[in-house]
Every structure is written in C-alpha cells, then in structure tokens.
Amino acid sequence: MLPQNQMQNYVESRLTSLHNLGSTAVSNSRDKFVAFFVGALVVFSLPYLHIGVFYRLIWVPDKPKIDRISCTCNCFDTVFRGSYENPGNIPYKHVYFNATWQTSRIWLFTVIFILLGYESIKYLIPLIRRNQIRSSMLFLYVVNLYPNYYSWWSYFSYYNEDFYTYFKHHMLFTVTEIVATCLVLNMCDIRNEIQSWKMIAISSINLMHILVSGMDQFITHVIQGRGTNFQNARDLGLMIPDFLHVIVPILCLLMYARGKDIRLNELCYKEEIMLSGVFVTLCTLLGRLM
Structure with a gap:
C-alpha cells in the first residue's frame, strides 16, 4: 500500500490536473x-457599411425608391424556385440569382473569403486575450481589411457583370495580398521572433502593388485629379495600406x-x-502586362 502522504500528493496532483484542464x-x-x-x-458589418452606409447614404443618396408592388423581372431563370x-x-x-456558372463562382469566392476572414480572426482572438499580440502587425491586419474586402467585391462584380478586363490583373494582386496577410498574421504572434525575410517579403509585395497601381489608376485619378470622389476614395483606401505595409515592417526591423x-x-x-x-x-512588369 502507498503511504498516506504519497496518496495525498497523488490525489492533489490529479485534482490540479483536472482543474487546469477545465480552465483550459x-x-x-x-x-x-x-x-x-x-x-x-x-463579415456582416463590411457589406453593410459598404452598401448600406457609404453607397446608399453618401455616394448615391438620391437613388429613387423601387416600387415593390409593380416591379417585375423578366431575366430571372427561376431555377432555384423549382x-x-x-x-x-x-x-x-x-x-x-440565376443558375449559371458565374453564380457558382460568386458563391465560391464568397465562401473562400468568409472562411479566410473568420479563420484569421479566430487566430487573432486568443493572442489578443492573452496579451501575446504584436500591435504593429495587428495594425497592418486591420488596415488591410478594406483591400481584402475590395478584392471579394471586385470578383463578385466581374462574374456578376461578365466583365473580365481586369480579372487577371486583379488576381495577381489578390494572390500576393493573401501571402502578405498570412505573413502579417504569423508576425502578429509576439512569440514568433521577427525574421528579416518575412518583413522584406511583406514590404516587397506591397511595394510592387504601389508601383503597379501607381502607374495605373492612382496617378490618373488622384495625382492628376481626373478621378471622381468615389474613385479617389477607393484608390486612397487601397494605396495607404500598401504604403503602411512597406514602412511598418522596415521600422520593425530597425527596432x-x-x-x-x-x-x-x-x-x-x-x-x-x-x-x-x-x-x-x-x-x-507582369502586373503591367496583365
């Protein structure tokens, strides 16, 4: 038989383990x-702010209301209505919505972006709650919400309107944007030591974005003043996060x-x-050719 003190220590250790397991x-x-x-x-707020606030209340507040009683649609295939x-x-x-391959692509991109957004937030929440977050990288993640959301909305519009002129061009931005976002998320964990190649990769990707978009719409719309208010706001909303993604990683490396x-x-x-x-x-060069 075990001595009494050994039995007591064993019971206490098991209770402590159960307590820790329960707390975890x-x-x-x-x-x-x-x-x-x-x-x-x-996920709910971004489209609401985009369409319900910015579009409806600010950009086009004078849109006439639709008469729901007399309104009809003759280009609806009604497949999903059976x-x-x-x-x-x-x-x-x-x-x-019509039962077309374009609709399936819209749904596919929507699901992918929602899952990526949710998984990134699920990764960040425990870090924030345990004070294990690197604030500079969290800042980059937050400011990049609009560019990532804009990518989803662009693909939605491409497929919805069968307009694919900028599709390949935008795909280059999206793929590299996702890579940069993954690196930013990895660096959000303060337990992950800062590594030069990750910071350089983030800055390089976004420097490429600046060069491609700067030679494209930004100079024409914003610098030369030929864009509408909406185009200027959109271009600034995309360009400012790129600049921050170039500057902040370099500052982190210096510090x-x-x-x-x-x-x-x-x-x-x-x-x-x-x-x-x-x-x-x-x-x-590839971005300019696409």
Missing part, C-alpha cells in the same frame, strides 16, 4: 465564442536590430535583398 477548456470555449462573435460581426415559378414577369424579390544591438545589414542577408529586387521588378 473554459478559456478555449471563450476564445471560440469571442472569435465567432467578432468574425460574424466583421416548380413554384417560371420565367416571365416575376414579381419583386429582394434577391434574384529589432536596435534591440539586438546589431546593424540592419547584419540582420538581413544579401540574398534576401537581391531576391526582393528581382521579385518587385518581375511582378511589376
């Missing part, structure tokens, strides 16, 4: 609930090097700088 489970449940709530709020309705003068509905009491050129490999230059040059 409760904490994880809270994180999941908060992440779900914040994720749902963000046998309840057939094509013709269909009465007003809040949402019409990290200062904290380690080393020079910046000792922190960054020469090959990283060369690859950055090659990437920016090639992708800028």
